[in-house]
Amino acid sequence: MTSRGNAGRPEQWPEHIRARYGVTGRPRWLPALVVVLLVGGTIVSGLLVWQLATPTVSAGVSSYTTVADDRIDIEYQVVRRTDVAVTCVLRARAADGYDVGYATVELPPASGRTQHELRMRTAYRALVGELLGCGEDEPPGGIPGAQFRPGVDPPTQPWAPDSP
Helix, strand or coil, X not given: CCCHHHHXXXXXXXXXXXXXXXXXXXCCCHHHHHHHHHHHHHHXXXXXXXXXXXXXXXXXXXXXXXXECCEEEEEEEEEEEEEEEEEEEEEEECCCCCEEEEEEEEEEEEEEEEEEEEEEECCCCCCEEEEEEEEECCCCCCCCCCCECXXXXXXXXXXXXXXX
């Protein structure tokens, strides 16, 4: 008479029997470990991608007002994730597309959202005020230099009324 206990443990079965029933020599917890590692790796990768895709400094123009033929006021905001100094580049352009004002502004260290205003002197009447970009301690790469109409001298910044 045979008993069920004589069958032995699966690792003692002959290879062809183990293959037939899908019995392997690996531990039962190994697939769960692989799933946990894959999920953890996906979460870490997602956090790294989010960190790299989110800039440490972002900025934009809130509003601009052409005050006179020689002045435009540009209001802009800067958002910083850390307490760092920032350098921003702003310009004013005329209806013909040429720059009429160009300024590099250094902002002291701060974190979070900050509001700023620049009174920019212009060579002649400005149509639009733009913020070209902000970077930590220096202007970000890829920002074009001033492009004034030939023969036009760039005005000094910031705006101040002419003294007699």
